[in-house]
Amino acid sequence: MKEKDYQKLVDNMSPKSPILKDCINAFWIGGLICVLGQAAMWGYGKLGLEKQDASTATAMSLVALSALLTGLSLYDNIAKLAGAGTLVPITGFANAVAAPAIEFKTEGFILGVGAKMFTIAGPVIVYGVSASVIYGVIYWITTLF
Numbered sequence: 001m002k003e004k005d006y007q008k009l010v011d012n013m014s015p016k017s018p019i020l021k022d023c024i025n026a027f028w029i030g031g032l033i034c035v036l037g038q039a040a041m042w043g044y045g046k047l048g049l050e051k052q053d054a055s056t057a058t059a060m061s062l063v064a065l066s067a068l069l070t071g072l073s074l075y076d077n078i079a080k081l082a083g084a085g086t087l088v089p090i091t092g093f094a095n096a097v098a099a100p101a102i103e104f105k106t107e108g109f110i111l112g113v114g115a116k117m118f119t120i121a122g123p124v125i126v127y128g129v130s131a132s133v134i135y136g137v138i139y140w141i142t143t144l145f
Contacts, residue, residue: 025081029082029086030084033085034089036062037059037062037089040057040058040062041054041057044057062089063094066095067095067098079095096124097118099120100116100117100118101117
């Protein structure tokens, strides 16, 4: 079988993706996560936190909620419906750290949880920290002159 014939066969046999429905679900569920974050930020502001502290507390709350939902096996169900709507916000990053940790907990805390926790999120952390150092050095150099 030639490559073109195989590709035609794959295209014919593959189920068609409901792109519009997927986009709508990603939009409203991702938006709902953002609304939840905004409500938390306002709530922390009403408790007397400054804007920057309220933002930090909101991010921490969303990460904790995402990790809790991952631990309860609910986050995956939400992600199946929302797709990228749950992956793009900070909650997706928390899920990427918590899910492997839960999956490999039977292998122990060191070789299971500790080693596997950052298999997905590790490169993001490395590149994020590296980029922030590079940007910091560039900012520092530009402020000297």
